[in-house]
Amino acid sequence: MINPFDDTYFMKRALQEAETAYEKGEIPIGAVIVIDNKIIARTHNLTETLNDVTAHAEMQAITAAANYLGGKYLKKCTLYVTIEPCQMCAGALYWSQIDRIVFGAKDELRGCIVMGTTLHPKTKMMGGILAEEASKLLKQFFIEKRNLN
Secondary structure: OOOOOOHHHHHHHHHHHHHHHHHOOOOOOEEEEEEOOEEEEEEEOOHHHHOOOOOOHHHHHHHHHHHHHOOOOOOOEEEEEEEOOEHHHHHHHHHHOOOEEEEEEOOOOOEOOOOOOOOOOOOEEEEOOOHHHHHHHHHHHHHHHHHHO
16 A cells, blocks of 8 residues: 655655745745654744744754644654755754755755755755655746846
């Protein structure tokens, strides 16, 4: 039997969060955290809304998932995020001891890979899931932002 709850399924949920951010005028990055095929956190960027540079989708997701689980460690959890985490978010994910990070599009300029950020030794990371969709939404957002200014 095919499991309908695969990486693509959960990345689509993260993309829905990115679209919500887009509609609010936030940089369209969305994230969900999953444990045992259940979404325990669904968030998006809130840096403009909260006037907080640390209010990235991943940071919001870490907090929401920790609150749900009643503890600071996200063992057995997977983060799905539409764009590769930045250095700050990767650092927080390191401390959360999350099992897996699955991202959509790479961030060639500020992503944790190009920045050489260390993840927790037990954390596995993979990218490219619905990368085109995630990248397209982000590019569209910045094109519109530039045209308004």
